[in-house]
Amino acid sequence: MNIILATHNRGKIEEFKRILLDYPVNLSSVFDYGITLEPEETGVTFSENAQIKLDYYLKIIKKNKLHDNSNKNLLIAEDSGIEIEALNGEPGILSARYGGEGLNSMDRNDLVLKNMQGVASKNRKARFVCCIKVVDIEIDFKYEFIGYSEGMIMDNIYGSKGFGYDPIFKPLGYNVSMASLQPEVKDKISHRGLATRKLIKELLDAR
Numbered sequence: 001m002n003i004i005l006a007t008h009n010r011g012k013i014e015e016f017k018r019i020l021l022d023y024p025v026n027l028s029s030v031f032d033y034g035i036t037l038e039p040e041e042t043g044v045t046f047s048e049n050a051q052i053k054l055d056y057y058l059k060i061i062k063k064n065k066l067h068d069n070s071n072k073n074l075l076i077a078e079d080s081g082i083e084i085e086a087l088n089g090e091p092g093i094l095s096a097r098y099g100g101e102g103l104n105s106m107d108r109n110d111l112v113l114k115n116m117q118g119v120a121s122k123n124r125k126a127r128f129v130c131c132i133k134v135v136d137i138e139i140d141f142k143y144e145f146i147g148y149s150e151g152m153i154m155d156n157i158y159g160s161k162g163f164g165y166d167p168i169f170k171p172l173g174y175n176v177s178m179a180s181l182q183p184e185v186k187d188k189i190s191h192r193g194l195a196t197r198k199l200i201k202e203l204l205d206a207r
């Protein structure tokens, strides 16, 4: 089975590769097909944005006949982000763009910490959300899987692994940031790991 990841985010690609390592799949991303364009994320939910990405890349792949017809081909699109209770659910679907286009991940972490200054520990709840949409390229059959990872926003930046908001997020049941955990531990508890394992279970059960 071939799986094409509809993303240009290196952090996500690396995680999908690790999570799917033990499964019989050939994994590639839109990078490998020379596709550099990205759709505008105009949806108002994770699900809508994942659907926009799925439809956008599906059209390009079909139009240019990029997939290998001799095998089953799945296209996977993912939209994810962090919802922070004290910020009324922000950054949410705007996680990649929080604070504006000119910022990098560390600037965004600093901005969250600044906006959370003075918020007591008990009110620092947050969760990562991952919505995965999958389509079988030949038969247009679509599925959706959602994963959540609960935790809280820390008081500072800790750790250097992972990507995005990992350095300021402390997962429930751990005393360190997501960016301090070994990657395999993150995969076990992450929103992406959970949603991907739901997807794999569905695929294996359907065989």
Ligand code: IMP
Residues within 6 Å of the ligand: 009, 041, 078, 079, 080, 081, 082, 093, 095, 096, 128, 162, 163, 164, 165, 166, 190, 192
């Ligand atoms: P998307 O490309 O619109 O789905 O952007 C998702 C954004 O959410 C990323 O750019 C990160 O800022 C954030 N994000 C999603 N998943 C993670 C994660 O596993 N760790 C840290 N940040 C994440």
